[in-house]
Amino acid sequence: MNKTIIIGVGNPILGDDAVGIEVVKNLRNKISNPSIDIVEAYTGGFNLLDMFIGYEKAIIIDAIVSADSAGEVKKINLNELPKNHSWNPHAVSLYEALRLAEKLGEDRIPKEIIVLAVMIPSIQLEFREGLSSIVREAIPKAIDETLREVNN
Amino acid sequence: MxxxxxxxxxxxxxxxxxxxxxxxxxxxxxxxxxxxxSEAPRFFEVMLKGRNYWEVQPITSRICGICSIGHSLASLKAVEDAFGIKISEQTNALRHLAINAENMQSHILHIGYLTAPDLFGVGSVIPLAESKHRDTLLKIVKLHRLANEMSDLICGRTIHPLTLIIGGFSKIPSRKQLLELKKRLIKDRETLREVASAIRKVSDKLPDFKRETEYIALSTDVEYALYDGDITSTDTGRFKDHRRYRDIIEEYIVPQSTAKYAKHNRESYMVGALARFNINSRQLSSNALDIADLFELKPICYNPFMNTIAQLVEVMHNIDDSIIWIDKLVDDGLKEEKPVDFKVREGRGVGIVEVPRGLLIHDYTFDKKGRCIKANCIIPTNQNHANIQKDMEAFVPTILDKTKKEIELSLEMLVRAYDPCISCSTHYLNIDFKET
Incomplete structure (x- = not known):
């Protein structure tokens, strides 16, 4: 099993929410190292846990709504993740999934979990493909940040 | 007092x-x-009006996130009944695997996450993770994963199946995948036995309560009926004409419920794992009967709390039955089959299956272009509501000496024993009844 996984999270038909997916699609041309897995995740919570369990390092790229800093890329610490329940009552958040895995004695959680957030201006409530220009322009920055984390 | x-x-x-x-x-x-x-009704039957025959399954699958495979199968069987489609042996085998997978998924969820907290004396599944029962919980999670991944393999996803289509499958698993699955099923028999013995240690917490009632489930001469069979009652025996199910199931409205209630020979009846066990236990696999013996579960059992134990028995049967179907598929050789050809025609079709909570019926009428002009869905939990009420009326006098908290818990446990899927049951509120 490879040691590092890069996961782009998003919904490809929910406008700017797809930015995580777009970042990893572009990353595939920049990373030739076969020991790094790059995946797209149209999901969250428990399913993310299933994807990165067993790796030493996981880099997760997702969108966060922040009208003031739209287009910026920020590294988020795990303890800064929202601790409340997922928006979806049927699902759990990444924080909850990790806590539950710890409680169940799961010993294959990556030592390093890095969340890179691309700030998007608003949450899309209409189905739409494609990113707004301010978010699209953030992709090269997000790629640079991801590559830096890979090599760290 | x-x-x-x-x-x-x-x-x-x-x-x-x-x-x-x-x-x-x-x-x-x-x-x-x-x-x-108290749940709001959902009006699925009305949504189906005017829809094309091929839209009906993807829509009715959404009635339930737990029984989406069962709803899909009932729906496909109804459409196939209407158009006179006969499925191949391979499709029949794969559909048996699909229904086994879902029964396991749902039962393990109910036994492990919904009922076990009552038996182990905690408020929900989360505290179990930090209790001395963590090992049992991990085994339950392992079995649930197996059932989920089996659904994924056969149906294309864990819920809302993609591969189940009219007259066949759009994609079938490979020989290698099926053999891999068989290996896991064989291995996890032991996991299930361990879970069963852990539950046996606390099963005296299930109240020793009995109320004689009628049980209704599908039955057939060839197997423990889930995918197909005739409606059968412990009171009146087997009923052959599936399209005349209304002769058996009489639905009615009560003021305290947005879901319909149902009755047949008595004032109420029960459907689900215990009903199936009571009617068909002789067709269970020997491993499944061993689990029944462990809990001294014998037909006819009139204790509704034992429904959860009947589910546990069924999970073992699902594992054993799936292995038989996999062997058959592998021996016969998997074939890339096209779905059966058919002509759309005017008429009515009825599809009946056993889903985890009991008898499920989909009934559609199509016009000559294949548009659905009338639909009726009868959901297991609807059929159980009246029996839950009657059980409560009989159960409460036997527990009045307990504290209020204990009575509350006992009544909640009674409702949970039925594993009700309440939102599925609130299908259709007939509002033309008269105020008296």
Missing amino acids: SKNISINIEHVTRVEGHGNIILNVRKGNIEKIEWQV
Whole structure:
């Protein structure tokens, strides 16, 4: 099993929410190292846990709504993740999934979990493909940040 | 006894959907016991009106996130019944695997996440993770994963199947995948036995309560019926004409429920794992019967709390039955088959299957272009509501000496034993009844 996984999270038909997916699609041309897995995740919570369990390092790229800093890329610490329940009552958040895995004695959680957030201006409530220009322009920055984390 | 008790549990937790329990006791006299279904009706039958025959399965699958495979199979069988489509042996085998997978998924969820907390004396599944029962919980999670991944393999996803289509499958698993699955099924028999013996140690917490009632389930001469069979009652025997199911199931409206109630030969009946066990236990696999023996479960068992144990028995049967179907598929050789050709025609079709919670019926009428002009879905939990009410009425007098908290828990456990899927049951509210 490879040691590092890069996961782009998003919904490809929910406008700017797809930015995580777009970042990893572009990353595939920049990373030739076969020991790094790059995946797209149209999901969250428990399913993310299933994807990165067993790796030493996981880099997760997702969108966060922040009208003031739209287009910026920020590294988020795990303890800064929202601790409340997922928006979806049927699902759990990444924080909850990790806590539950710890409680169940799961010993294959990556030592390093890095969340890179691309700030998007608003949450899309209409189905739409494609990113707004301010978010699209953030992709090269997000790629640079991801590559830096890979090599760290 | 001159006790006053007022219980109003709104809503009962660890069940699917919203239902309330009301109990008023004044000076030792029971004034009111009510099982209320308060969830908003969902009007799926109306949504189907005017839809094309090929849209009906993807829509009705959404009735339930737990029984989406069962709803899909009932729906496909109804469409195939209407158009006179006969499926191939391979499709029949794969559909048996699909229904086994879902039965396992749903039962393990109910046994492990919804009922086990009551038996192990905690409030929900989360504290179990940090208790001395963590090892059992991990085994339950392992079995649930197996069932989920089996659904994924056969149906294309864990819920809302993609591969199940009219007259066949759009994609079939490979020989290698099936053999891999078989290996896991064989291995996890032991996991299931370990879970069963852990539950056996606390199963005396299931109340020793009996109320004679009628049980209804599918049955057939060839197997323990889930995918196909005739409607069968412990009171009146087997009923052959599936299209005349209304002769058996009489639905009616009660003021305290947005879901319909149902009856047949008596004032209520029960469907689900215990009903199937009571009618068809002789066709269970020997491993499954061993689990029944462990809990001294024998037909006819009139204790509704034993429904959860009947589910546990069925999970073992599902594992054994799946292995037989996999062997058959592998021996016969998997073939890339096209779905059966058919002509759209005017008429009515009825599809009946056993889903985890019991008898499920889809009934559609199509016009000559294949548009659905009438639909009726009869859901297991609807058929159980009246029996839950009657059980409560019989059960409460036997527990009145307990504390209010204990009575609350006992009544919640009774509702949970039925594993109700309340939102599925609130299908259709007939509003043309007259005020009296």
